[in-house]
Amino acid sequence: MAQLREMTSGPSLPLILNFTFPLLLGNLLQQTYSLVDAAIVGRFLGIDAWHR
Numbered sequence: 696m697a698q699l700r701e702m703t704s705g706p707s708l709p710l711i712l713n714f715t716f717p718l719l720l721g722n723l724l725q726q727t728y729s730l731v732d733a734a735i736v737g738r739f740l741g742i743d744a745w746h747r
Contacts, residue, residue, distance in 0.1 A: 702710055 700713075702714070
């Protein structure tokens with residue numbers, strides 16, 4: 696069951712960090728996926744893809 700978390704009261708720094716870390720992790724994973732995808736596509740298509 697989901698736990699409710701009050702985001703409008705209490706110390707602000709832990710609230711901001713608890714909100715920010717999942718966003719940063721998601722962005723890092725998305726960028727990693729994009730880099731790996733570009734590397735794989737680049738390896739299989741290569742420079743010859745421009746000349747077809």
